[in-house]
Amino acid sequence: MATILLQNLLIQVDEQLDRVSQEKNLLLIHNLKRIRKLLQGKYHGNPMHIAVIISNCLREERRILAAASMPVQGPLEKSLQNSVVSERQRNVEHKVSAIKNSAQMTDQDVKYLEDLQEEFDFRYKTIQSLEQSDKNSALIKQEMLALQAMLNTLDYKRKVSDMFCHL
Numbered sequence: 727m728a729t730i731l732l733q734n735l736l737i738q739v740d741e742q743l744d745r746v747s748q749e750k751n752l753l754l755i756h757n758l759k760r761i762r763k764l765l766q767g768k769y770h771g772n773p774m775h776i777a778v779i780i781s782n783c784l785r786e787e788r789r790i791l792a793a794a795s796m797p798v799q800g801p802l803e804k805s806l807q808n809s810v811v812s813e814r815q816r817n818v819e820h821k822v823s824a825i826k827n828s829a830q831m832t833d834q835d836v837k838y839l840e841d842l843q844e845e846f847d848f849r850y851k852t853i854q855s856l857e858q859s860d861k862n863s864a865l866i867k868q869e870m871l872a873l874q875a876m877l878n879t880l881d882y883k884r885k886v887s888d889m890f891c892h893l
Contacts, residue, residue, distance in 0.1 A: 728773035846876045
């Protein structure tokens with residue numbers, strides 16, 4: 727029976743994989759492939775093991791549902807529970823707000839970098855066209871120094887941005 731259930735589970739995972747493949751959800755596709763590989767590799771030789779794990783999970787879920795449907799607590803316990811919940815909710819809201827602010831700042835930084843990149847590209851193309859006519863001009867040399875400074879700034883800001891994106 728455990729073998730049949732494992733095969734049915736693998737079939738369900740394959741069906742989900744086919745469904746999300748059409749949606750092109752790359753992360754979900756990757757995770758489903760990993761799950762399928764894990765299920766096949768780890769439990770194919772011992773399907774009873776996965777059956778026991780799933781059975782334990784379902785038993786725990788029934789216990790949690792039973793506990794949640796117990797009679798309502800007294801006023802003091804309910805008040806304490808509500809204050810803990812509201813404190814947690816405030817913490818979550820604060821974290822969400824901080825993340826939103828961080829995302830907005832990141833968007834502004836990306837826009838700034840894009841603008842700086844466009845300015846650099848324009849100035850670089852302009853100096854290339856001027857350089858062909860007069861390579862020794864002091865103005866061209868000064869502009870080349872300014873472009874090098876812009877390039878260094880762009881490179882530095884991209885590295886800083888990449889570093890923060892990976893945190």
